[in-house]
Amino acid sequence: MLINSVILVLREVLEAAIVVSVLLAVSRNLRLSTRWLLASLPVTAIFILLFSSNLDAITDAFDGAGQEVVSAGLQIAVFAGIVGVVFITELQRSGHVGSLRPLPLLMAITVICAMIREGSEILIYITAFAASGENGAAVFAGSAIGGGIGISLGVLMFAALRAVSAELSARLCVFLMALIGAGMVMQSTMLLEQVDWLQPGRELWDSSALISEQSISGQLLYAVFGYEASPGLVQVLLYAISVVLVALAWVLPHHFAGVRDAH
Amino acid sequence: MNSIRTYLVIMLMAAFSLVSFLAALNGYLSSMAEAEKMLDTQLAEASDLLMLSWSGEAAEPSPNSSSDILVFQVWRDGDLLSASPGAPVAPIGDFSEGYRYGNFSGYRWLSYTRLAGDGTAYMVAERADLRHTVAEKVVLESVVPLLLWLPVSAVLVWLLVGWGLRPLHELSRQINTRRSDDLAPVTLDNPPVELLRLIDSTNSLLARLSAAFEREKHFAAHAAHELRTPLSVLKVHLHNLAEELPADEPALIHANAGVERMHHLVEQVLDLSRTNPELIVANFQDVDLHSLAQRITAEAWPQFAEKNLGLSLEGDEAILRGDPALLETLLGNLLDNARKYTPAGGEVRVVVERRPNAVRLLVEDSGPGIPTGARERVFERFYRSVSEEGNGVVGAGLGLAIVRHIVEVHKARIELGESDLGGLAVRIDLPLADNRG
Structure with missing residues (x-):
C-alpha cells in the first residue's frame, strides 16, 4: 500500500512541482516578484476543497463524463497558460518594453489550474483511506514520501535552472514548458478518449515492452511528459501541434521584433 | 531567494529529503522482499509441520469457511482427508509442490503444497x-x-546554517557600523577561507581609498600654501605700481581685484583642507560661543562701518564642545557673506541663544536673501549665483561650503530661512551633548 501511495502522490505532485519550479525560474530570470505564487496558494487550496467536496456533482455532469472533462479542461488551461507565458516572456526579451504586466496573473492562473486537479486527487485519496481506517499509516507515510520526493525534485530543478546562465536557463525553461505543456495535452486527450469525447485513431506504435505504462518509470513519465505506450494517431498529432504552438510562441515575438527593427 | 540562509536551508532540506525518502523507499522495498521471503519460508515450514504432525485421522472440513489467517488441507488420491476449521472443501493449492496464489472465502491467499512420498x-x-x-x-x-524527525532536522539545518554564516554577519556588521570616515582595515578572528579573499579585497579597497583621501587633502593644503608666497610677492609689486600709476588706472584696479579674489580663494581652500573630521573631533574643547562671537564681531566692525552697515550681537554665555578655530571660521564666513550681500545702510544681527539641547547661532541680515530654490545649491563648492557674479562681489563660492563642512564636523544642523530684517537668516543648532567626548 505504501508503494502505491508513493507512486500516486508522486505522480501528481511531480507534475505540479515541475510547472511551479519552471514558472518560478522564469519569474526570477525576468526579475519579477514571486508574490504571485504566494497569492495563488490559498486560492488553490480553496479550489481544491471545492473540487473535492463537489466531486459527485462534477462526476455526474456531462452524462457521467464530468470528472474527465473538467480534468482535461484544466490541463488544456495549463497548456494555454504555458503558451501565454512563453509568448509574453519572449516578447519582453525581444525588446517590447512593458509587456510583462499580465505575466504574474497568468502564471498564478496556470499554477492554480495545475494544482487543483492534482491536489484534489491527493486529498480524495488520503481522506478516503483516513475514513476507512485501513492502512492509514502506510497511506500517510507513502503520501508523505511521494509528496516529499516530488517537492524536493521541484526545488532542486528550480535551483538547477537558477544555477546556469540566464540565457541557458531561459532556453531550458522554454524546453521544459514545451514538454510539460504537450504532456498536459496528451493526458487530456487520454481522458477525453476514456469518455468517448475523442477517437484515438489507429495505434502508431507500442513501446510497452520498453517502458510499461504500469511500471514506476512509466507512471512518472506519464506525469511529466504524458507518456503513452501505444498512442493513437490523434494523440500524436495533438502532441506535435502542442509542441509547435509553444515553439511558435517562442519564435514569433523575435520575428516581429526583427520586422519592426527593419522598418 | 534574497536570504542566503533561507536559500541554503530550502536547498539542503530538498536534497536531504530526496535522498532520505529514496533511501527509505529502497529500504522499504528491500525489507518487504526480505519479509516476503521469510513468510514464504514460514509457510513451507508450516506445511512440513503439518506433514509431521498429522496423525492420519480424517476430519470433516467446514462448508462455511471463515476468513481465518492460516488454513490447511490434507489430500490423497483426490480425497480431502483433513482440513482446518476455516478451510474450504475445494483444494486450496496445487497438487504439485510449491507456492500458488488463489482466491477463496472472499480473500486472496498464498498456498504452499508439500507432497509426501505416498502422494x-x-x-x-x-x-x-x-x-x-x-x-x-x-x-x-x-x-x-524518518518522516516524523524531518521537521527536527529542518530546525537543526536552520540553526547550523545560521551558525555557519556567522562570519559573514560579523563582516557585514563591521562594515555597516563603522563611521563613514573610518577607513581602517576590516579584521575577523580566524576567518573562513571563503571570506579571506573578500576581506583582502575590501581591505585593499579601503587602503586605496584612504591613500586617495590623504593625497587629495595634502594636495589642496600644499597647493594653497605654495600659492600664498607668489601672491604676497604679487601684492607687493601691485602696491609699488600703485605708487607710480594714477589711482583710477583701470588695469591696476582689475589686477588688484584679481589678486584679492585669488587670495580669498587660497585662504578658503586652506580652510577646507584644515577641516579634516577625525583630526578635529579629537581636539574638541569647551568653547563659549558668545564670547567668540563678541571677538569676531568686534574684529569685523571696521569693515561693516566702512560700508555703513549696522552690526549687533545678542545673547549670553553658551558653552559647547567644539573647535574654536573652526567656529571662528564659520562665524567669520557668515559675517563676511552678510557684509558682502547687504546693501549699504542695512543691518546685520548675530544672536547666540542657549536652548535645552543645543546652542543656536543666528546670523541674519537685511540683504536680498536667497530664493528658496537656490538655498540647497549655495552649499555646493564653487557655486556662485548669477546676481553675485553680476554685482562684482569678490568670492570663490566656497564660503558656505566651508560653513556646512564645519557644521557637519560638529554634528550640528544648519537651516537657511527668511530673516525678520528682510534678508537671509542662517540658523545653526550646535548640539551640547553629542559634542562631548
Missing part, C-alpha cells in the same frame, strides 16, 4: 493481504520515524 498433499494457505499488511507494518516502524 499425500499437505496444503497450507495464508491470507495474502494480511501477510503484506504484517510485513508492511514491520517496515513502516522504521520509515515513519
Whole structure:
C-alpha cells in the first residue's frame, strides 16, 4: 500500500512541482516578484476543497463524463497558460518594453489550474483511506514520501535552472514548458478518449515492452511528459501541434521584433 | 531567494529529503522482499509441520469457511482427508509442490503444497493481504520515524546554517557600523577561507581609498600654501605700481581685484583642507560661543562701518564642545557673506541663544536673501549665483561650503530661512551633548 501511495502522490505532485519550479525560474530570470505564487496558494487550496467536496456533482455532469472533462479542461488551461507565458516572456526579451504586466496573473492562473486537479486527487485519496481506517499509516507515510520526493525534485530543478546562465536557463525553461505543456495535452486527450469525447485513431506504435505504462518509470513519465505506450494517431498529432504552438510562441515575438527593427 | 540562509536551508532540506525518502523507499522495498521471503519460508515450514504432525485421522472440513489467517488441507488420491476449521472443501493449492496464489472465502491467499512420498498433499494457505499488511507494518516502524524527525532536522539545518554564516554577519556588521570616515582595515578572528579573499579585497579597497583621501587633502593644503608666497610677492609689486600709476588706472584696479579674489580663494581652500573630521573631533574643547562671537564681531566692525552697515550681537554665555578655530571660521564666513550681500545702510544681527539641547547661532541680515530654490545649491563648492557674479562681489563660492563642512564636523544642523530684517537668516543648532567626548 505504501508503494502505491508513493507512486500516486508522486505522480501528481511531480507534475505540479515541475510547472511551479519552471514558472518560478522564469519569474526570477525576468526579475519579477514571486508574490504571485504566494497569492495563488490559498486560492488553490480553496479550489481544491471545492473540487473535492463537489466531486459527485462534477462526476455526474456531462452524462457521467464530468470528472474527465473538467480534468482535461484544466490541463488544456495549463497548456494555454504555458503558451501565454512563453509568448509574453519572449516578447519582453525581444525588446517590447512593458509587456510583462499580465505575466504574474497568468502564471498564478496556470499554477492554480495545475494544482487543483492534482491536489484534489491527493486529498480524495488520503481522506478516503483516513475514513476507512485501513492502512492509514502506510497511506500517510507513502503520501508523505511521494509528496516529499516530488517537492524536493521541484526545488532542486528550480535551483538547477537558477544555477546556469540566464540565457541557458531561459532556453531550458522554454524546453521544459514545451514538454510539460504537450504532456498536459496528451493526458487530456487520454481522458477525453476514456469518455468517448475523442477517437484515438489507429495505434502508431507500442513501446510497452520498453517502458510499461504500469511500471514506476512509466507512471512518472506519464506525469511529466504524458507518456503513452501505444498512442493513437490523434494523440500524436495533438502532441506535435502542442509542441509547435509553444515553439511558435517562442519564435514569433523575435520575428516581429526583427520586422519592426527593419522598418 | 534574497536570504542566503533561507536559500541554503530550502536547498539542503530538498536534497536531504530526496535522498532520505529514496533511501527509505529502497529500504522499504528491500525489507518487504526480505519479509516476503521469510513468510514464504514460514509457510513451507508450516506445511512440513503439518506433514509431521498429522496423525492420519480424517476430519470433516467446514462448508462455511471463515476468513481465518492460516488454513490447511490434507489430500490423497483426490480425497480431502483433513482440513482446518476455516478451510474450504475445494483444494486450496496445487497438487504439485510449491507456492500458488488463489482466491477463496472472499480473500486472496498464498498456498504452499508439500507432497509426501505416498502422494499425500499437505496444503497450507495464508491470507495474502494480511501477510503484506504484517510485513508492511514491520517496515513502516522504521520509515515513519524518518518522516516524523524531518521537521527536527529542518530546525537543526536552520540553526547550523545560521551558525555557519556567522562570519559573514560579523563582516557585514563591521562594515555597516563603522563611521563613514573610518577607513581602517576590516579584521575577523580566524576567518573562513571563503571570506579571506573578500576581506583582502575590501581591505585593499579601503587602503586605496584612504591613500586617495590623504593625497587629495595634502594636495589642496600644499597647493594653497605654495600659492600664498607668489601672491604676497604679487601684492607687493601691485602696491609699488600703485605708487607710480594714477589711482583710477583701470588695469591696476582689475589686477588688484584679481589678486584679492585669488587670495580669498587660497585662504578658503586652506580652510577646507584644515577641516579634516577625525583630526578635529579629537581636539574638541569647551568653547563659549558668545564670547567668540563678541571677538569676531568686534574684529569685523571696521569693515561693516566702512560700508555703513549696522552690526549687533545678542545673547549670553553658551558653552559647547567644539573647535574654536573652526567656529571662528564659520562665524567669520557668515559675517563676511552678510557684509558682502547687504546693501549699504542695512543691518546685520548675530544672536547666540542657549536652548535645552543645543546652542543656536543666528546670523541674519537685511540683504536680498536667497530664493528658496537656490538655498540647497549655495552649499555646493564653487557655486556662485548669477546676481553675485553680476554685482562684482569678490568670492570663490566656497564660503558656505566651508560653513556646512564645519557644521557637519560638529554634528550640528544648519537651516537657511527668511530673516525678520528682510534678508537671509542662517540658523545653526550646535548640539551640547553629542559634542562631548
